[in-house]
Amino acid sequence: MIISEIQKHQTVVILGYGKEGKATEEFIKRVHPTAKIIIADQSCDPEYLQAQFKGDLVIKTPGIPANLLQVPFTTATNIYFSNCRAKKIAITGSKGKSTTSALITHVLNSTGHSCKLLGNIGTPMISAVFELDAIHVIELSSYQLAEFTGTPDIAVITNLFPEHMNYHGSLDSYYEAKKQLIARMSENQFFVFNPDVPKLVEWSTQTRATAVPYLPTLPCAIEETHLIGEHNHHNMRGAYTVAKLFEISDTQIAEALKTFIPLPHRLQNLGVHAGITWIDDAISTTPESTIAGLEAVKETIGKVDTIFLGGLDRGYDFSNLAPALKAAGITTIIFFPDSGEKIEHILKDQGFTVQHALHTTSMQEAVAFAHEHTHVGGTALLSCASPSYSVWKNFEEKGDAFQSEVQRLT
Structure with a gap:
């Protein structure tokens, strides 16, 4: 309008x-x-x-x-998309959209462009309708896209897997909301997508936008950056691909990627406290993202001994999480309601009984239990595979509570 x-x-x-x-x-x-x-x-x-x-x-x-x-x-x-004439880069996806949005903003700002971060991660879009002196980088959720009628200049979709079923009613409706981002784009606009996701490859043939798959390699090694994990490698590939549309050199992009500071609560290494390495991955609210977090920590820090799991039960399939936890050799699990009990039952059904388990709604009790049962030199990971709303207002509040309790150990 x-x-x-x-x-x-x-x-x-x-x-x-x-x-x-x-x-x-x-x-x-x-x-x-x-x-x-x-x-x-x-x-x-x-x-x-x-x-x-x-x-x-x-x-x-x-x-x-x-x-x-x-x-x-x-x-x-x-209203924003109907009235704002600034150049727009819009990002969505089941996971990785915040980091990818922040990466794109950082790379462009670091290489002589002026960007403003809007949407879920930044300023509300409607506040920036008349701010035309910067490129608008916009993170969009499926909630925002469900009735979307706009067109960005560049659309980025990071990945797709089941989420927010309680809101959308079905997986097809959830995917259809995400697809609205590219539904009305034209040939002079760009759809940047992760080619490792079959559904996105399919969508790339169904939009009028110019389809641009993520570039396969980065201009620097991931070890030279502050990010860890295969999923963050994908996020950086997305940002790199967008930057190349602005004809930025590989050297400039590499330097920008190396200076990017990860967002809070996303595999955030809190350091060693009471002899234990504590990792805050509160953003991981699906089984898929928790599995990715486990792999990332294993590859870069070492074996995870203790994990915090559970939250609002949205009916997720935890069958793949159980073997991942078993393979990781997890010895201690703290379960939060409501899905914590469900996860524990699935673990037992698959023949995995953890050595130390606690069911609680208290982060203070949870961290104390982890401290007691994680050996010195071990690693404890907050990555709950479920939304936070059963106990906390959002994942930020949960992550902040975790960090506060970890700090109290020293």
């Missing part, structure tokens, strides 16, 4: 008043100062959805599924 259309409406209802909802309110005040604005949020009123019937324009925030609305609506994402 373009601004002139917004200005035709007298009463604007904003459903959801988190970070994006607040930014949307400021945008409406700027472009339509005479409009009446109604704010509706679940935290203030359990019947907040009734507000949808009180205005002639409804703007829905991403966390509210569309099937809960009975009236036409738009989103801050679509």
Whole structure:
């Protein structure tokens, strides 16, 4: 919806008043100062959805599924894409989108370009509609893409595997939301994708955008960077491929990759405390990402002795996680609800009984148990294979709690 259309409406209802909802309110005040604005949020009123019937324009925030609305609506994402004329690089994927977005921003900023990081990882997009002096690098979730009608100049999709089934209802619907990023692109735009993902290779033949697979190698060794793991090798390949579209030299890109500092809670090495190496991978909220984290730590730091698992049960298939834990030789597991009990049952069904196990909702108790049962010189990994919401507000809160308790050991 373009601004002139917004200005035709007298009463604007904003459903959801988190970070994006607040930014949307400021945008409406700027472009339509005479409009009446109604704010509706679940935290203030359990019947907040009734507000949808009180205005002639409804703007829905991403966390509210569309099937809960009975009236036409738009989103801050679509308003941004309809009105912002800056060059846009949009990134999505089941995992790796935050790191890839940050890598692209860092590489471009380090090589003479001006970039602004927006979306899930940065400033709400709608706050930057009129900021045209920089390239906009935008991380987009499947929630934001479910009703997406925009077109970026460059789209990047990192990977695909099952996630957010509770929101989208099915795997097909989840994948279809992701695919919306490239659905309306044209020949003069670029779709950068990981060719190791068969579904993305298939999609590359179904979009009008110019398909650009990740370049197979990097201009530097991963050991020369601060990132670890095969999944981060893929993330850097994505950023490298995008940088080459800007005709940046390999030498410049390599130097930028070497200076990139990893984002918090993503295989973040907290160092040695009480004789144990502690790794914060709170971002890993699916079995696939936890398996990747285990492999990355094994390759770069050494064997993982203790792992923290479990969280909100979204019905994930943990059958591949069990053999990975068994093969890794894990001796201690701390289980968080709700999926922790389910994971433990799967482990036992596959013949793996861990030596030391604890079920808890307390991070203090969890870290103390890990400290007690992890030998000096060993490694403890927070990588829960499930969303954090059963105990914590989000993965950041969980990771912060973990780091705080680890720091207390010294």
